[in-house]
Amino acid sequence: MTASDNTQSMLISLEKVEKWYGAFHALKDINLTVRKGEKIVLCGPSGSGKSTLIRCINVLETIESGQITVAGRVLDGSGKAVDAIRREVGMVFQNFNLFPHMTVLQNCALAPMRVRGMGRAEAETLARKYLERVRILDQADKYPAQLSGGQQQRVAIARALCLEPKIMLFDEPTSALDPEMVKEVLDTMISLARDGMTMICVTHEMGFARQVADRVIFMASGEIIEEAEPDVFFTSPKHERTKTFLGEILAHH
Amino acid sequence: MGPIGANEFLFILHGLKWTALLAIIGFIGGGVFGILIALTRVSKSPAARATAAAYIGLFQGTPLLMQLFVVYYGVALLGINVSAWLAVAIAFTLHASAFLGEIWRGSIQAVPKGQTEAANALGLHYVSRMKDVILPQALKISMPATIGFLVQLIKGTSLAAIVGFIELARAGQIISNQTYRPLLVFGIVGAIYFIICWPLSHFGTALEKRMAKAAR
Ligand SMILES: Nc1ncnc2c1ncn2[C@@H]1O[C@H](COP(=O)(O)OP(=O)(O)OP(=O)(O)O)[C@@H](O)[C@H]1O
Numbered sequence: 001m002t003a004s005d006n007t008q009s010m011l012i013s014l015e016k017v018e019k020w021y022g023a024f025h026a027l028k029d030i031n032l033t034v035r036k037g038e039k040i041v042l043c044g045p046s047g048s049g050k051s052t053l054i055r056c057i058n059v060l061e062t063i064e065s066g067q068i069t070v071a072g073r074v075l076d077g078s079g080k081a082v083d084a085i086r087r088e089v090g091m092v093f094q095n096f097n098l099f100p101h102m103t104v105l106q107n108c109a110l111a112p113m114r115v116r117g118m119g120r121a122e123a124e125t126l127a128r129k130y131l132e133r134v135r136i137l138d139q140a141d142k143y144p145a146q147l148s149g150g151q152q153q154r155v156a157i158a159r160a161l162c163l164e165p166k167i168m169l170f171d172e173p174t175s176a177l178d179p180e181m182v183k184e185v186l187d188t189m190i191s192l193a194r195d196g197m198t199m200i201c202v203t204h205e206m207g208f209a210r211q212v213a214d215r216v217i218f219m220a221s222g223e224i225i226e227e228a229e230p231d232v233f234f235t236s237p238k239h240e241r242t243k244t245f246l247g248e249i250l251a252h253h
Numbered sequence: 254m255g256p257i258g259a260n261e262f263l264f265i266l267h268g269l270k271w272t273a274l275l276a277i278i279g280f281i282g283g284g285v286f287g288i289l290i291a292l293t294r295v296s297k298s299p300a301a302r303a304t305a306a307a308y309i310g311l312f313q314g315t316p317l318l319m320q321l322f323v324v325y326y327g328v329a330l331l332g333i334n335v336s337a338w339l340a341v342a343i344a345f346t347l348h349a350s351a352f353l354g355e356i357w358r359g360s361i362q363a364v365p366k367g368q369t370e371a372a373n374a375l376g377l378h379y380v381s382r383m384k385d386v387i388l389p390q391a392l393k394i395s396m397p398a399t400i401g402f403l404v405q406l407i408k409g410t411s412l413a414a415i416v417g418f419i420e421l422a423r424a425g426q427i428i429s430n431q432t433y434r435p436l437l438v439f440g441i442v443g444a445i446y447f448i449i450c451w452p453l454s455h456f457g458t459a460l461e462k463r464m465a466k467a468a469r
């Protein structure tokens with residue numbers, strides 16, 4: 001592979017990223033590159049900075065120093081860069097964050113209309129396509145509160161997909177779900193992964209990580225401690241903190 | 254003592270018309286400016302936020318009566334010749350915009366942060382974020398308080414009598430002076446206020462209870 005191939009296929013890069021919340025050092029010297037089609041699972045103890053890291057990628061958080069490049073666009077603090085990056089990056093939250101006063105269909109059609117300038121009919125056609133994709137088209141006219149957690153999360157995935165992003169970020173998408181609903185959401189994510197979507201998932205679903213991830217990254221206290229392919233990561237973690245963490249996680253599952 | 258006939262009653266109803274108009278204008282004008290005040294109050298600029306806070310503080314910290322006087326005589330001092338009607342409408346609009354602005358500021362901030370984050374993540378800009386996502390939810394949250402304020406505003410219109418405005422309360426006073434039957438006349442006037450305000454209050458309280466239940 002030539003150098004230019006390398007940059008071509010690189011979708012996300014974080015270089016020497018530092019993030020502070022006031023006096024609290026939330027991200028410390030984060031370096032990370034994600035190639036097109038790669039699936040990354042990000043794990044680590046509570047408060048280790050996982051959410052902060054992925055939220056920096058779509059500029060829900062700003063950084064103090066370092067450089068973030070997404071889909072060839074450097075985040076230079078300009079509104080244009082923010083817009084461009086948010087069009088390429090979809091995000092799914094732990095608490096779904098669907099708009100409760102809109103139907104499922106309206107939830108999905110809003111951004112295509114406002115961001116991509118589509119007419120209502122076109123946006124709704126697109127919305128139906130992605131609702132079908134997550135197998136929930138039959139609920140299109142309901143309000144979020146009328147759906148189960150698993151269904152709401154699939155709607156949230158469809159809503160993000162409606163901008164046809166190159167990258168999907170997931171922040172503990174199954175943590176708020178009843179156990180019996182976790183599978184339907186993970187299955188949707190697995191199917192996205194199979195279609196070649198570039199994904200960064202913060203999750204403690206280690207089965208998902210084994211099945212889907214190209215790389216597992218372990219964070220603690222704002223640092224990337226260890227990163228490896230799932231097989232290596234789960235069977236022979238190098239760092240003491242990773243071992244402790246894995247012990248705790250696996251004991252729970 | 255004089256009788257209270259059709260003429261007297263019509264006069265009172267005429268006053269009611271002005272009361273209703275004044276309340277409606279105050280509410281609509283106050284609503285439009287109130288949204289602007291609320292948005293300014295939660296804007297990113299500290300200077301804008303402080304200005305809106307000062308505006309709200311000024312109107313919440315002084316009696317409505319003083320506000321009426323200041324606007325009524327103030328516009329006259331500026332050399333602008335406006336009718337009592339317009340001056341009073343302006344005063345009520347300013348007053349209502351401050352109170353509604355503060356109510357809606359609270360409701361905007363009561364919309365969960367995740368809603369703004371989701372809107373941002375979808376790339377929605379300020380106008381869409383507010384118009385499509387935040388304000389519809391904020392207005393719903395604010396309904397009980399907004400209705401409560403409307404009731405206050407309707408009752409507050411009686412103060413317009415001080416600057417010579419013949420609304421419901423003032424009409425009652427005039428008829429009472431003519432007929433020497435204050436108890437009966439003010440009984441009727443009070444009943445009219447009650448018939449308008451009580452259902453509104455009741456509706457607001459019912460809404461509040463329903464929302465509290467839904468939130469559980
Ligand atoms: N807005 C904020 N202001 C101040 N501190 C914050 C803020 N957001 C996060 N933090 C702190 O930064 C650290 C990292 O938070 P982050 O949410 O990224 O952790 P996390 O790894 O996602 O944890 P969890 O597994 O609990 O979601 C935490 O200690 C948190 O308290």
Ligand SMILES: [Mg+2]
Nearest residue numbers: 050051052171
């Ligand atoms: Mg988190």
